[in-house]
Amino acid sequence: MKRIINGLPRLKTSLFILGAILALLINCFPIPFIYSDQIFLGNSIAIALTILYGLRVGLPISIASGLLTSYFWGHYLGILPFTIEIILVFLAVRYGKSVLLTGLLFWLTLGPVVIFANYFYFSDFSTIETYSISLKYSLNGLFNILLGYLIFHALRYLKFEPNIQFRTSTAQVILNTGFFIAFSISSVTVYFWLQAMNKELTDEIKRDTVILNEVVDDSVNNHLSTHLSAIQFISEIVTQQNSNKNISDLLDITGDLYPSYLTMLATDTEGNIIATWPAEMLKIAKINNSTNVSARDYFIVSKETSRAYISDSFQGQGFGTDPILALAVPYYLNNSFSGIIEGSLNLKSLYSHWIPKIDRNDVYIISDKQNSVVFASPELKIAPLTKAPDFLSSDSDISSPTRVTVTSNGEEYIGYRTLNRSSGWSTISFIPIGTYESVLSGYMLRSFLLLLTMSFLFGIPLYFIAGALTKPISKLVENIELANTSKGVVPLESSSHYYVAELESLRTGYHRFTKDLAKTLANLTQSTEENKTLNQHLIEINENLERHVYERTEQLELALSSVSAANDMKSIFMANMSHEIRTPLHGVIGITEILLHQEHSEEVHQQLLLIQENGKHLLDLLNDILDFSKIESGTLSIHNTRVDVRECLSGIANTFKPIAEKKNLRFKLEIHKSVPDYLNLDAIRVKQILSNLISNAIKFTNTGSVNVDVFYEQACLHIKVIDTGIGISPNDIEQIYLPFQQLESSASKRFEGTGLGLAICMQLAKLMGAKLDCQSEVGVGTTFEFTVCSDDL
Numbered sequence: 001m002k003r004i005i006n007g008l009p010r011l012k013t014s015l016f017i018l019g020a021i022l023a024l025l026i027n028c029f030p031i032p033f034i035y036s037d038q039i040f041l042g043n044s045i046a047i048a049l050t051i052l053y054g055l056r057v058g059l060p061i062s063i064a065s066g067l068l069t070s071y072f073w074g075h076y077l078g079i080l081p082f083t084i085e086i087i088l089v090f091l092a093v094r095y096g097k098s099v100l101l102t103g104l105l106f107w108l109t110l111g112p113v114v115i116f117a118n119y120f121y122f123s124d125f126s127t128i129e130t131y132s133i134s135l136k137y138s139l140n141g142l143f144n145i146l147l148g149y150l151i152f153h154a155l156r157y158l159k160f161e162p163n164i165q166f167r168t169s170t171a172q173v174i175l176n177t178g179f180f181i182a183f184s185i186s187s188v189t190v191y192f193w194l195q196a197m198n199k200e201l202t203d204e205i206k207r208d209t210v211i212l213n214e215v216v217d218d219s220v221n222n223h224l225s226t227h228l229s230a231i232q233f234i235s236e237i238v239t240q241q242n243s244n245k246n247i248s249d250l251l252d253i254t255g256d257l258y259p260s261y262l263t264m265l266a267t268d269t270e271g272n273i274i275a276t277w278p279a280e281m282l283k284i285a286k287i288n289n290s291t292n293v294s295a296r297d298y299f300i301v302s303k304e305t306s307r308a309y310i311s312d313s314f315q316g317q318g319f320g321t322d323p324i325l326a327l328a329v330p331y332y333l334n335n336s337f338s339g340i341i342e343g344s345l346n347l348k349s350l351y352s353h354w355i356p357k358i359d360r361n362d363v364y365i366i367s368d369k370q371n372s373v374v375f376a377s378p379e380l381k382i383a384p385l386t387k388a389p390d391f392l393s394s395d396s397d398i399s400s401p402t403r404v405t406v407t408s409n410g411e412e413y414i415g416y417r418t419l420n421r422s423s424g425w426s427t428i429s430f431i432p433i434g435t436y437e438s439v440l441s442g443y444m445l446r447s448f449l450l451l452l453t454m455s456f457l458f459g460i461p462l463y464f465i466a467g468a469l470t471k472p473i474s475k476l477v478e479n480i481e482l483a484n485t486s487k488g489v490v491p492l493e494s495s496s497h498y499y500v501a502e503l504e505s506l507r508t509g510y511h512r513f514t515k516d517l518a519k520t521l522a523n524l525t526q527s528t529e530e531n532k533t534l535n536q537h538l539i540e541i542n543e544n545l546e547r548h549v550y551e552r553t554e555q556l557e558l559a560l561s562s563v564s565a566a567n568d569m570k571s572i573f574m575a576n577m578s579h580e581i582r583t584p585l586h587g588v589i590g591i592t593e594i595l596l597h598q599e600h601s602e603e604v605h606q607q608l609l610l611i612q613e614n615g616k617h618l619l620d621l622l623n624d625i626l627d628f629s630k631i632e633s634g635t636l637s638i639h640n641t642r643v644d645v646r647e648c649l650s651g652i653a654n655t656f657k658p659i660a661e662k663k664n665l666r667f668k669l670e671i672h673k674s675v676p677d678y679l680n681l682d683a684i685r686v687k688q689i690l691s692n693l694i695s696n697a698i699k700f701t702n703t704g705s706v707n708v709d710v711f712y713e714q715a716c717l718h719i720k721v722i723d724t725g726i727g728i729s730p731n732d733i734e735q736i737y738l739p740f741q742q743l744e745s746s747a748s749k750r751f752e753g754t755g756l757g758l759a760i761c762m763q764l765a766k767l768m769g770a771k772l773d774c775q776s777e778v779g780v781g782t783t784f785e786f787t788v789c790s791d792d793l
Contacts, residue, residue, distance in 0.1 A: 051152045054090060075123065170470045202400075212427055268338065302329060312370045415428055689761045772785070
């Protein structure tokens with residue numbers, strides 16, 4: 001696998017911290033393995049990021065997750081092998097080797113050796129434990145490399161780092177895929193198989209402990225019931241004889257018959273000792289002034305319950321220090337309580353009952369109801385009557401097989417406790433951790449031998465398969481490289497070793513391609529020669545064309561100069577003619593105004609009005625033609641000044657309001673509050689545009705209204721002229737802005753005009769940087785909106 005960096009990777013500190021946190025979190029939730037042993041997978045994150053970003057990212061994350069793992073394990077010896085794993089992954093990427101195979105080979109060969117040496121020289125673990133730890137670590141390492149490889153490909157598929165690409169040979173892809181599938185299945189299978197073997201071992205410990213407990217239970221019950229029956233027999237004889245005079249003899253006989261009794265005694269109703277066995281026990285009691293036992297539990301309980309009493313174990317005094325039990329029964333004279341008979345039973349006598357019935361190699365502890373040790377295997381070095389929790393390294397609950405340390409000898413065991421329901425005693429069976437690890441290590445060794453065997457069984461066939469698949473492809477690439485170095489096209493030789501049909505098809509296709517390519521190259525060579533000739537002709541044609549273009553350009557420049565001069569002459573002519581016509585026309589209009597103020601007949605007055613109206617119409621026509629000519633020649637300029645908006649618009653409205661009312665139309669000007677008082681505008685051109693729009697609205701409206709709506713929005717002045725006139729078809733809206741154009745509809749033909757008004761308005765709006773829009777519906781009306789932008793002054 002080769003890493004290719006196409007740009008600056010987008011690694012950030014936050015991404016690095018996120019990877020470290022994720023690795024730590026994964027280590028906080030390890031996979032349970034065997035007892036306290038667990039599989040930690042945080043290093044898989046470090047492996048994936050090492051492949052992506054290199055050692056500077058992966059190594060710190062690996063060390064951080066390793067420190068957390070070491071905290072759980074209680075030592076720091078586990079950091080080294082995982083650190084070596086990260087370094088090997090980095091080197092594999094750097095030198096283009098397979099990351100997966102490098103990691104697998106490390107954990108199957110060198111990894112266990114490194115771990116064993118590390119623990120053997122720097123820890124107190126036994127050799128067998130070190131051997132077992134090495135195998136467990138290696139299995140953990142296999143899981144990490146497999147999961148890290150999977151995470152890397154998931155990030156690669158998601159294009160997590162687009163600036164880094166990876167190139168892998170086909171052989172590596174085949175080998176990696178085969179090994180990944182094989183080892184993933186094998187590792188998971190080994191994991192569950194070891195779990196099953198561990199369960200079998202713990203179940204065996206449980207079975208042994210249950211059997212041992214049954215032996216102990218039967219022995220304790222038989223032994224106690226036998227000796228309790230003996231003193232119950234004394235009580236029955238005393239009760240039948242209704243006298244305790246012979247009680248001393250009865251104690252002597254019973255003591256001789258039951259040597260497990262260490263001592264026996266009988267009391268009166270007040271707890272005073274009246275007889276003992278052996279007899280000197282009473283003398284000793286008198287000397288020690290301890291002839292009254294009324295405060296003892298066995299006296300109090302027997303008296304109150306009128307039943308036999310069996311005490312917990314305790315250490316004997318006076319007649320040895322062995323652990324003993326107190327057995328007591330009450331006796332009655334004249335049907336009333338008269339005292340108790342008590343026997344101190346030496347517990348060592350119990351051992352002879354169960355030791356022959358159990359395996360001499362068993363290590364176990366028997367404790368009473370108060371959790372005091374009654375018996376412990378000698379190798380445990382636990383004194384009798386020690387409280388059971390005190391001999392463990394902690395208050396471990398060993399109701400299931402648990403790894404514990406026995407403090408008395410410092411050894412580690414797998415312990416399991418079972419409760420004896422009839423007697424209330426319990427038995428703890430131990431298997432030395434070395435024995436357990438030895439058995440489990442044997443299973444793990446078989447697992448690793450299986451994985452190594454699978455490596456060879458899968459590796460050799462995969463190697464040959466990869467070679468068979470990639471050899472023809474490599475040969476093809478080699479031939480293409482030869483072609484690139486101008487050594488000619490080399491066809492692939494036919495071979496019967498192409499096991500895959502697609503590869504044979506590739507060879508055949510490439511062979512046809514080389515033949516066609518050779519023909520194409522020959523044709524290309526011929527075409528090249530022909531192209532040289534054609535190129536020469538083309539150069540000559542281009543030179544002639546350039547000469548003709550140059551001559552034609554000179555002709556066009558002369559024609560353009562003539563047209564420009566003619567246009568200038570036209571503009572001068574239009575200006576002069578309009579001036580020459582305007583002067584007498586103003587005289588005609590002026591004389592008509594004078595005559596209209598004189599008294600004439602109605603017929604003459606109407607004729608004068610007609611002259612005045614046509615004169616003004618002719619004057620408007622001259623103004624439109626002159627403005628259009630200026631716009632066309634580019635001599636019309638815009639002059640913005642400080643304009644009182646309301647005064648300007650009101651003046652226009654007042655001019656057209658009488659005209660509208662004359663046609664019985666409602667006319668309204670509405671200026672919104674948003675409109676500033678002053679704006680920077682060309683007032684003349686605004687009036688010219690607005691006058692034309694209002695004039696058209698009144699002209700084409702017979703009934704209804706003409707409204708002018710003015711508002712200011714987003715630093716622009718909006719003026720809407722809304723009428724209820726004849727309307728315009730949507731298909732005709734674009735035509736109304738063309739010069740000297742009038743709509744062809746019958747309704748429009750009734751109104752006179754030059755067709756220059758809206759064309760001039762549109763050109764003026766463009767010169768002002770404004771917009772002129774139209775919305776109309778035939779028979780409903782038309783809305784013209786003039787929008788010009790200007791800052792509030």
